[in-house]
Amino acid sequence: MSQSVLMEVGALIQSAGQVMHEPAYLLIRDGIIAEVGRGRYAGPREGLTIYRRPQALAMPGLVNAHGHAAMTLLRGVGDDLPLMTWLEERMFPNEAKLTEDAIYWGTLLACWEMIQSGTTCFTDMYFMMHSAARAVEESGLRAVLSWGMVGMDATSYQQGIRNSRAFIGQWNGRANGRITTTLGPHAPYTCPPDHLAMVAELSAELDVPIQIHLSETKVEVDNSLRDYGRSPIAHAAACGLFERPVLAAHCVHVSTEDIDLLLQHDVRVAHNPQSNLKLGSGVAPVVAMKQAGLTVGLGTDGAASNNNLDMFEEMRLAATLHKGVLQDATAIPAATAFAMATEDSARSVFLPSGHGTLTAGAKADITLLDLNSTHFQPTFDLLSNVVYAAGADDVTDVFVDGQPLLLHREPVTLDTERIRYEVRAIQEKLLR
Template identity: 50%
Template structure:
């Protein structure tokens, strides 16, 4: 099927300041084949979709999260990270079954699709069930089985499961599912375990995602134990010899940033979660100045408490202006790119992903531009970043397939998912 989208305000996110006020996007066989002003040359037999009054832009990319933690939204609020993890989250996670994880992921996918997210990264457990949810929903997923092990023996089971998961799912669903290895963090995976992860990463030809330098206390603990920063620990374990995405990267030294830039380490910036947990504010402008590739993540809904990537785009633009007392620290073009094109780069996806460019995967969204909060219109990129709401999303396409049409899900049964989530959560209180 070839589909021509016409009449919308097209923001391709291929370069700063570019949009087509009355543009077209042509999709065929899951790929974008044409983008530009006007309606473009038509082809007999193609379907035509009129997007008049709407923004057309790439789907959002959520570069870090734990989708099934949507089940724990509001369960443990207003706590520092270690208390949140050790006293609240880890104990209840021990009770979660594969079935729980499946429906929790489905709940997250409902929310992400309705908010315009077409690609997400995930690190959790029972990951076969997560992959099943991704396959059914039709989104793009970069999935890791989380690995925690304070010794090689303790981590061996999770690493074995990770290897098996990668062999089953890496490249599945026509390439929509990518598998990476997921060592949780240097404080839960010491160097000996990280070295095992590096070996398996090379063996399987897959990348790595890890939490890194999220809190000041974590960094102090690693320095006290190893005499060096968490970034140095990862580098010396060989992690950065593999394609690596680090989540958070809040407490970095200048030497850390230089090392990450040298090894082309990618970063998932999670402004909302970092603020809520009191972890601090990552040095985003410095990372960008050094050429580090940075995407945006929501983290899990237990620490955010939503999966609204558009909110993270706005936060990324606003926080760094305030912290640096610099109104141009992160401009609207940069913020939107972080949530789309640069997020795809952070996840090591193919060239063009996260944009509306010929040859790119056909992952795109419509946003209704008629609301009073979006009028008048002077600069549509600024309007999306500073004024739009995730509820403005009306239509979502991933891999050339409609997932949401006129705010109605095409691949997921909303009522069924909410029923099962309610049943699971009732069990938490028993």
């Protein structure tokens, strides 16, 4: 199906380095940006689907580099607890009650929240992923999905390998290519060394990347040193994981040697500042990692440890947190935080080059913000307003592959009343 779309807007951010403070247009053909220009489009308009938004700012859709979508169902279950207590006493027992149906509705709830807050692509590591993939397909979002594998005994991790293999076989490249897949061993403390080695082999066989949690807490690092005589990052490398493309979530407690190892293998990092703060895990040394040359994307993590999926919050937090920690107001400037939430996140989740920008040849994944909102009065610097002033409330329209998912703040693809109803029913079952 060939479709051409013309979008005319009041201002446009192509990328952190290319900002148009004046009216501009985007011409989209078959979901790909064909042309970007200043002023009005001068070519013929016949046959074009036209979105005229003179009061809108167009920017690349936000890319959420780490999360567990259906954990929206556990929002507010077990706040104010450290990671291990939270995981073992609140998350695992409730997750054991989640059915395929629950995962489907929980993922749709996450999709709704992400669409409304300007996110066009997200990463997911959870279970019963066929249900999550169905939700992604219907929502119109782009996603990088993995079947999370947990299990210290051979039976459970062989089951995880089987689940992953079947899931990847069925879903990789589906939904017009909007769904891609990775392997998702949860962490070195929940997957033994021979399991990690098996994951590395399967990743090569199926030609998919790997995502994993690494060095999230100090306890995790201490236990790894005690059990294996090396850090979780050195351990993952020794198990062969880094021979494959890897996205490592967190990397909060990392040494210089760890950073060197990540760099040597071009391991991508997902920084989740809010989740790390809320679980009392600490603050990842993002400035040092970026200075070393690592690709660092931004993520929300699951809604049970955040407790929302708002990438504007993560972007602002990334831009302010490191200034405070380092007592350096020049750390992570607005443009850097913006790049982290868009093109760096896209690179970190292995999307093709150009993704996360509004440049010719890139996928037309676009978020529009309301330039009439208070947050854009006045506008000296669009990037500054987006990162330090604007928020999810300013998002009016969202497009993926040039297709609308949100128009004038109304979801196009989702039945939000039904989602609310089903999520309430699931909550009642969890309470029983």
